[in-house]
Amino acid sequence: MRNPTLHDVAHLAGVSYATADRVVNRRGNVAEKSVLKVKGAVEQLGYVRNVSAAKLSKNSPHRLAFVLPHRSHTFFGRMHAQLDRSQPHLKIARISCDIIEFEAFEAGALEKALSGLLGQKYDCIAFVGQGADGASGVLGALRAEGVHIVSLVSDGPEGSRDHYIGIDNVKAGRTAARLVGMAHRGAAGCVVVTVGAMDVRDHFDRVTGFRQVLESDFPNIQISDVIKTKDQSAVMRSKLRSQLDQNADITAIYNTGAGNEGVVDLVRILDLSASIFCIVHDLSSVVRTALEEGVIDIVIDQRPEIEMNRALALLQAVVDELPPPPTPELIPAIYVRGHLPNERS
Amino acid sequence: MRNPTLHDVAHLAGVSYATADRVVNRRGNVAEKSVLKVKGAVEQLGYVRNVSAAKLSKNSPHRLAFVLPHRSHTFFGRMHAQLDRSQPHLKIARISCDIIEFEAFEAGALEKALSGLLGQKYDCIAFVGQGADGASGVLGALRAEGVHIVSLVSDGPEGSRDHYIGIDNVKAGRTAARLVGMAHRGAAGCVVVTVGAMDVRDHFDRVTGFRQVLESDFPNIQISDVIKTKDQSAVMRSKLRSQLDQNADITAIYNTGAGNEGVVDLVRILDLSASIFCIVHDLSSVVRTALEEGVIDIVIDQRPEIEMNRALALLQAVVDELPPPPTPELIPAIYVRGHLPNERS
DNA sequence: CACAAAATGATATACGTCAATCATTTTGAT
DNA sequence: ATCAAAATGATTGACGTATATCATTTTGTG
Known part of the structure; x- marks a missing residue:
C-alpha cells in the first residue's frame, strides 16, 4: 500500500x-x-x-529571472502585476525570482540585460524577445551554462530556447481577418493594418495570418500599406491620420501591436466609430473604455496573466526536474462590448 | 541567508x-x-x-474524487482525457484521484454518486452539477465531514460548495448575442435559442445573457421560443426542424447546450448554412468539421481541459493547505473557421 | 596469478517538520 | 500554602532522499 x-x-x-x-x-x-x-x-x-524528500534533502534555493520590458508598457505591466501576485506562492515554493526590466524597441537593450545574467547561476530565465534583437549569442552562452531558457509572447528561432509560451500569432491574425470579414458581411472594404515594426516576430506573424485569410476568403477586402508605429501612440496617431485622410474607402483598422491609444483618439476625433470596424490586440483601460463606447469593436487579448502563470508553472517544473505539466494550447480571448473580464482579471 | x-x-x-x-x-x-x-x-x-518537509513528515496520502458525467458525452470526454493526461503528475504529487461517472439528465444520478462518497475520507471532491439536482443535502453532509467541495462547469448556490470553477455563463450568452448582432449588421432577424433544459444552470445563464444584450442593443432581432432538447441530438433534430419549418424568417441559431450534431445535420440537410448564422458551444469533432465547412459560424468553447487543470491546481493547493493560487478569470475561447486549436489541445 | 581499475556495499549525516512522550515549571483558585 | 490544572521544555523518531566516505569485492588485463 x-x-x-x-x-x-x-x-x-x-x-x-x-x-x-x-x-x-x-x-x-x-x-x-x-x-x-x-x-x-x-x-x-x-x-x-518522492519530490518532497528530494527537495528537503537538496535544500538548494532555486533562482528564476524574468527579463521583461518595462512595466510602464500597459501590456507588460499586466505580466508584472501577475508576477507580483505570485510572489507569496513563490516564497512558499522556496523560489526566488528576479525581475530585470529593459526598454523595448531600444536596440541592444535585451541583449545587454541578458548578458548581465551570465554566470549568475540562474536555474531558468524567461524573457520577452522581439525576434531581431541580436540576443541569440547570449542565449546560447546562457544555455551552455545549463540555464533553461523560455521565450515569452514573441517566439524566436526554434533552437534559441527550450520552450515558448505565448499564443500562435499567425492564428490570431487569421481570426482577426475572419472577424473583419464577417463584419463586412459580403461587402467590399479596405483595411489599414498597423504594426510596431515588421521585424517584431509576433506582429509580423499576425499580419501574415491576417493576409492569408483575407486573400483566400475575402478577396474584395483590400489591405492598405502596413503602418509602422514603433508601438508609440504618437506615431500611430500621425501616420494613421494621414492614411485615413488619403483614403476615404477605409472600412476597418487592425492594429497588431501597441499604440492603441492613438487609434482610439483618432477614431473618436474623426468620428469614425460607426463607419470603421476596429479590431486591436490586448486589453488596457483605454481599450476597455473604447470598447464599451463602440469605438473599438473587438479586442483580441492574449491574457498575459495566464502566460505568466504558465511560465511560472513550467519553470517550477523545470527546477524540480519534473516533466512539464500537460498544458492545453494558449488561445487568446476575444472581447466584444458588454462582456469584459473583471477589472483585476 | x-x-x-x-x-x-x-x-x-x-x-x-x-x-x-x-x-x-x-x-x-x-x-x-x-x-x-x-x-x-x-x-x-x-x-x-517548509512544505516539502511537512509533506515528507506527514506522509499521508491525499485523495481526490471527480464526479463527472459519463465520458461518452463529448464535452465531458475532454475533461476525462485531461484528467488522464494528468495522472503521471498526480502520481508524482502522491495524490490519488478517483473518478465517478454518472448519467447526466438522469434524475438523482448525481446525488446517488455523491452519496457513495460519504464517509470515504476524501480530501476534496469536484463535481459537475446542473443546478436542480437535489444534491445540496449530500453536499452539506460531505462538507460537514470536512471534505472540500468544488463545483465545475455549472455553478450551484453560493453556500453549497467551497469553490466554483467554470466560465461566467451569463457573459458567454452576452458575447454570443453581440456576435449574432454583429453578423446581422443592422438587419432585422430572428434567432432560435436551444437549451438542454431550462433548469440546467449554465444553459439558463447563457439564455439570460443572450436575451439581455439582444433586447438592449439589437431590438430588431427577435428570439423564438426556447427549444428544450435534453442535450440529445435526436430531440434537437426534430424540434428544431419543426421550428425552422414553421418560421421562414429565422436568421440565426444559438445552441446553449449539447446536441450540436442535430443542429449541424439539419443545417446541412436544409442547406441553410449561407442564410443562417449559427453559433454553438463547445468544440467536438462534429463541430470542428461543421465550422470548417461553414455550417457553423462561431463556437464558444469553455475549454474543459483548462477547467480541469484549474481544478487540479486548486485541489492540490487545498490538500497541501496552501492558499489558492492567483488565477485569472476563465474566459471561453471563441473559434471561427480557420484557426482551430490543435486537435489534442 | 598478480595487480590495478572498476564496481559495489555498508553506513552515516543532513534536510525541516510532525507528532508524540514525559518531566518540569507556572498559574490560578481555595 | 496547597493542590490541581495549565503551560512549557526537552527530547526523540520518522519521513525519503541526497551525498559523502571508506572498505570490500569483482572484473579485466597482462
Whole structure:
C-alpha cells in the first residue's frame, strides 16, 4: 500500500541502496547489468522519487529571472502585476525570482540585460524577445551554462530556447481577418493594418495570418500599406491620420501591436466609430473604455496573466526536474462590448 | 541567508520548539502571551513552513474524487482525457484521484454518486452539477465531514460548495448575442435559442445573457421560443426542424447546450448554412468539421481541459493547505473557421 | 596469478517538520 | 500554602532522499 522507496527498489533489484542511488541519479560507475536490474525494479514497483524528500534533502534555493520590458508598457505591466501576485506562492515554493526590466524597441537593450545574467547561476530565465534583437549569442552562452531558457509572447528561432509560451500569432491574425470579414458581411472594404515594426516576430506573424485569410476568403477586402508605429501612440496617431485622410474607402483598422491609444483618439476625433470596424490586440483601460463606447469593436487579448502563470508553472517544473505539466494550447480571448473580464482579471 | 526554520522562530521568540510548534499548528494549550511571542517571531523572520518537509513528515496520502458525467458525452470526454493526461503528475504529487461517472439528465444520478462518497475520507471532491439536482443535502453532509467541495462547469448556490470553477455563463450568452448582432449588421432577424433544459444552470445563464444584450442593443432581432432538447441530438433534430419549418424568417441559431450534431445535420440537410448564422458551444469533432465547412459560424468553447487543470491546481493547493493560487478569470475561447486549436489541445 | 581499475556495499549525516512522550515549571483558585 | 490544572521544555523518531566516505569485492588485463 505504501509508496515504494528507493530502499525497496534496491532490495528488489538485489543491490545496495548506494547502487540504486547511483543508477537513478546517474552518477556513473555502475555495471550495465546492475543498471538493468535497478531499472527493472523501478519499473516493477512503479517507483517514483518522492519530490518532497528530494527537495528537503537538496535544500538548494532555486533562482528564476524574468527579463521583461518595462512595466510602464500597459501590456507588460499586466505580466508584472501577475508576477507580483505570485510572489507569496513563490516564497512558499522556496523560489526566488528576479525581475530585470529593459526598454523595448531600444536596440541592444535585451541583449545587454541578458548578458548581465551570465554566470549568475540562474536555474531558468524567461524573457520577452522581439525576434531581431541580436540576443541569440547570449542565449546560447546562457544555455551552455545549463540555464533553461523560455521565450515569452514573441517566439524566436526554434533552437534559441527550450520552450515558448505565448499564443500562435499567425492564428490570431487569421481570426482577426475572419472577424473583419464577417463584419463586412459580403461587402467590399479596405483595411489599414498597423504594426510596431515588421521585424517584431509576433506582429509580423499576425499580419501574415491576417493576409492569408483575407486573400483566400475575402478577396474584395483590400489591405492598405502596413503602418509602422514603433508601438508609440504618437506615431500611430500621425501616420494613421494621414492614411485615413488619403483614403476615404477605409472600412476597418487592425492594429497588431501597441499604440492603441492613438487609434482610439483618432477614431473618436474623426468620428469614425460607426463607419470603421476596429479590431486591436490586448486589453488596457483605454481599450476597455473604447470598447464599451463602440469605438473599438473587438479586442483580441492574449491574457498575459495566464502566460505568466504558465511560465511560472513550467519553470517550477523545470527546477524540480519534473516533466512539464500537460498544458492545453494558449488561445487568446476575444472581447466584444458588454462582456469584459473583471477589472483585476 | 538561509530560510528560517521553526527552530529559529522558537529561539527568537524565547520559547521551546515544542511551544512554537503548538502555536503554528494550532494544537492549543498555549498561553496567550506565548502565542503573541511566536507570532511576532514568525512575522519578524518571515517564516514560512517548509512544505516539502511537512509533506515528507506527514506522509499521508491525499485523495481526490471527480464526479463527472459519463465520458461518452463529448464535452465531458475532454475533461476525462485531461484528467488522464494528468495522472503521471498526480502520481508524482502522491495524490490519488478517483473518478465517478454518472448519467447526466438522469434524475438523482448525481446525488446517488455523491452519496457513495460519504464517509470515504476524501480530501476534496469536484463535481459537475446542473443546478436542480437535489444534491445540496449530500453536499452539506460531505462538507460537514470536512471534505472540500468544488463545483465545475455549472455553478450551484453560493453556500453549497467551497469553490466554483467554470466560465461566467451569463457573459458567454452576452458575447454570443453581440456576435449574432454583429453578423446581422443592422438587419432585422430572428434567432432560435436551444437549451438542454431550462433548469440546467449554465444553459439558463447563457439564455439570460443572450436575451439581455439582444433586447438592449439589437431590438430588431427577435428570439423564438426556447427549444428544450435534453442535450440529445435526436430531440434537437426534430424540434428544431419543426421550428425552422414553421418560421421562414429565422436568421440565426444559438445552441446553449449539447446536441450540436442535430443542429449541424439539419443545417446541412436544409442547406441553410449561407442564410443562417449559427453559433454553438463547445468544440467536438462534429463541430470542428461543421465550422470548417461553414455550417457553423462561431463556437464558444469553455475549454474543459483548462477547467480541469484549474481544478487540479486548486485541489492540490487545498490538500497541501496552501492558499489558492492567483488565477485569472476563465474566459471561453471563441473559434471561427480557420484557426482551430490543435486537435489534442 | 598478480595487480590495478572498476564496481559495489555498508553506513552515516543532513534536510525541516510532525507528532508524540514525559518531566518540569507556572498559574490560578481555595 | 496547597493542590490541581495549565503551560512549557526537552527530547526523540520518522519521513525519503541526497551525498559523502571508506572498505570490500569483482572484473579485466597482462
